[in-house]
Amino acid sequence: MHPLIETFSKIEVFKKLKISQIERLVKNREIIFRRYERGELIKGRGEKINEVMVLMSGKVRGEMNDFNGKNLVVEEIKAPNFLAVNISFSREAILPVDIISEERCEVAYLKKEKIFELASENIDFLKALVEFLGSKFYFISQKLWFITLNSLKEKILIYLASKYSGGEIVVLDKSIEQLSQLFGSTRPALSRAFSSLESEGIIRKEGNKIYILDKDVIDFYV
Amino acid sequence: MHPLIETFSKIEVFKKLKISQIERLVKNREIIFRRYERGELIKGRGEKINEVMVLMSGKVRGEMNDFNGKNLVVEEIKAPNFLAVNISFSREAILPVDIISEERCEVAYLKKEKIFELASENIDFLKALVEFLGSKFYFISQKLWFITLNSLKEKILIYLASKYSGGEIVVLDKSIEQLSQLFGSTRPALSRAFSSLESEGIIRKEGNKIYILDKDVIDFYV
Incomplete structure (x- = not known):
């Protein structure tokens, strides 16, 4: 053909x-x-x-x-x-x-x-x-x-939930810069939202690896 | 028929x-x-x-x-x-x-x-x-x-520009409550944005009448 x-x-x-x-x-x-x-x-x-x-x-x-x-x-x-x-x-x-x-x-x-x-x-x-x-x-x-309808933290959680398939880790396939463009936010605002989720004990972020500490929160957004 | x-x-x-x-x-x-x-x-x-x-x-x-x-x-x-x-x-x-x-x-x-x-x-x-x-x-x-891409003040200005047909006044056909739902914001945040545009001398708001004080700003968004 x-x-x-x-x-x-x-x-x-x-x-x-x-x-x-x-x-x-x-x-x-x-x-x-x-x-x-x-x-x-x-x-x-x-x-x-x-x-x-x-x-x-x-x-x-x-x-x-x-x-x-x-x-x-x-x-x-x-x-x-x-x-x-x-x-x-x-x-x-x-x-x-x-x-x-x-x-x-x-x-x-x-x-x-x-x-x-x-x-x-x-x-x-x-x-x-x-x-x-x-x-x-x-x-x-x-x-x-x-x-429109979600805070930056919710956007992160919805995004993580969409990538989540059980287990401990979600690997981000995009940089913070790329994610901030997807979310219609700025890079610093998105970094602050990630930090805030860390200090609430929901996730831990190491580079592009996100450790899911509170699975119940992620499950809520699946 | x-x-x-x-x-x-x-x-x-x-x-x-x-x-x-x-x-x-x-x-x-x-x-x-x-x-x-x-x-x-x-x-x-x-x-x-x-x-x-x-x-x-x-x-x-x-x-x-x-x-x-x-x-x-x-x-x-x-x-x-x-x-x-x-x-x-x-x-x-x-x-x-x-x-x-x-x-x-x-x-x-x-x-x-x-x-x-x-x-x-x-x-x-x-x-x-x-x-x-x-x-x-x-x-x-x-x-x-x-x-997504506009601040609340810009949303107001774009909205006013869409209703503007020259002259001094734009009459709002929606309440602040209805507008805030259209803009994906809350009512208090929208009221603050209106006040801010008033203090910048761009508009004056009297009930549902908006007096256009700075036509150049509105023209920018037409």
Whole structure:
């Protein structure tokens, strides 16, 4: 199988298409590919998105900035996956985040009309597309809940609970800097929240290792 | 025209259907209607949504609560409109908010399969549905940006800027209590932020009237 076709067929929604349909898209040049270097701005907040974007290789992050330059990493996306697909279908189609490449990557651009055509010919593709759009909405709703409604200490506990699989230790896969961006806080505030959880005897932090001292508290947030 | 059909045809997405298609849905009892009293919980956070819901009459709010009982009103929805339609199409279909009636209202329930059937028969309906799903995502992304990335004073200024149409005065259409729920803050914290903007000479607040003293600041946030 052509490697491009293999990549597409790994995405939940495109799985519902026949290989021959994807082959036709590629052959008829209905997909345009573009490469980006590490750290490049692929699309900026406020830009109009005219096409459906698929991340074919590499990794990107979507981040928001406020008036003071504080930023929030809304999502990290690994290939193969859609990029901002809900937004490309929205009425205004204005991107609410900066999309920045975290390593070299390649993005495929498809016309929206083509996607509608495929969906109206194939009800399984239509269902998978609508389900994908709905699930992304669920993801961002949860993000809104997580970011808005919890103190920094609660955010840490919810995060630890999500990584917790019993045992004594949770190993953090992100730095304090990266976590503070995920939590929409600053680095010093997050460090203080960790210290506070330590002094309450709930955890002990040694580098990226978090020793769970009070399992009941973690269980509460699982 | 039957009043039910008239109500449906006022919703952007259903406008794309033929009157006869909506009539058939109603005649074949493929729509179930339920009434709710003021203050009733229509669906609760964590509930599974098996059908597509349309608010036929009345007004509801969607709100989230955290572990400490603080709540955030994510959206107020007036009839006729979809309710949580993205969520009903998402993989898990678990509602992230409580949906509470703000006055007597009526909700129509339709099978998801029926919606897919209509979409695959009618590409304009399909496009309108996908555009609606995308636009709701855009709305909640903006909400996330607004809630996360701004101080309370900035939230007030952005809110005032959104209501500002030149002149001296912006009349608040919400109480401080309601605004604090929209902003994900507490009532006292919001009052302090208003006082702080007054002492900086940016606004003067008299009841629900806000006198704009420094238009440049407001213009910055428009």
